[in-house]
Amino acid sequence: MNPNRSKIPLLDRACSILYKYENPISEFLLPVYSNQKTNSYLKEIAEQCKIPKKLSFHVARHTFATTVTLSNGVPIETVSKLLGHSKLSTTQIYARVIDQKLVDDMDLLQTKLS
Template identity: 40%
Template sequence: MLKHLKTFCPTDVSFQDLDKSFVERFKEYLDKDAMARAGKKLSQNSKYSYYGKFCAALKQAVKDGILKVNPANGVDYFKQGEPQREFLTLDELQKAVNTECELPLLKNAFIFSALTGLRWSDIEKLLWSEIQHSKEMGYYIRFRQKKTKGAETLPISEQARELLGEAGKPEVKVFEGLHYSAWSNLKLQQWMLKAGITKNITFHCARHTYATLQLTLGTDIYTVSKLLGHKELRTTQIYAKVIDDKKKEAANRIQLDL
C-alpha cells in the first residue's frame, strides 16, 4: 500500500492536506492506474486490500488524535472479489516434473513450493542454515515468514530435501539467482504449456497446489492451516471450498437417461 501511495503522491503531504478529495483520488488511482509487479492492473482483491490498509491508517490517526475527522468517511470501499485459487492436480504436477523448463532454477523452486507450500517470498530468501534435520522430526525448515513475520517450523518430506541437492554454505541462499520478473513468469507459462497444461499458472499456484493436494489426499484442514502458516482457519477454508466444488463436479459427471 505504501509503495502505491508514494507512486500516487511522490511528495510529502501533511495530515492537514488529507481530505475526502485526496482519499477519492487515491482510490481512483488504485482502481485505474496502479500496476502490480507483473505489469498488470491490480486485481479486485488487491484494490480491496490496499485501500483497506490505507483506511486503517487513517482510523489510527484519528484514534491517536492526529486527525479530528476521518477523511475516508463517506467514501465507499472496494468490493472484495471472489478469490481465485488455480492449482495443479497430482497428474498435472507430475507432467510438469517430467517436462524440461528453460529455467531449471525456476522449475526446482516451483516444485519445491508445491511440495512444501512455501510462498515465493520465503523461497527466494531461504538460506541453507534454515534447512535442518533431527532424528525425531526428520527434515524441517526453521524460518520467519516474510508476509506475516511469524516464526515457523515447517516439516518437509525427504523428497523435497533431495530436490535441493547438496547443501551449500549456511549463509548462502538455497535458490541463489532466483528472481521475480515478467520474463520468469513467461518462462513458467511456457513450461506449463510444454507439459500440456493450459491453466493460467503463476508461481503462487504451487502453494495452492500444495494446499489442495493435502486436503484431497485426506489431511485435515487444521493441520493444513498450520503447515501453510495461516493465522486464521478461515483463510484455509477457501481451499476446502475448492475441494467441495470439485466433488460437486465429480458427482454430476454420471448422467443417465431415466
C-alpha cells in the same frame, strides 16, 4: 524462535530438491526469484508439459493446498500451518470441497457406520 516460524518436516522429494540447489555461500535454501520471474518459469513448464492452464505462483500454492494436501486427507489445521496462515478462516478459502472428495468422505462414513 520467531513466533511466525514453524518447524515443518519435509517430504523426501522436497529434500532432494534442496540438496540439488545446496549452496554453502548463500543464506537461502533455494535460488530466489521475483514473483514475475517465477511465473515466467511456470509458464515455460506448462508449455513443455502441455498443461492448458495458465500457471502462476498463486495457482501452485492453491494446488498444493487443495490437490496435494486437503484431497489427500491432510487436516485443514495442518494445511493452514503449512501455508503460514494465522487464521483458519483464511485457509478455508483454499478448502473448497471437490465433488469426488465429498463422495469419498461420505463413502468412508457409510463404511464406518455400517
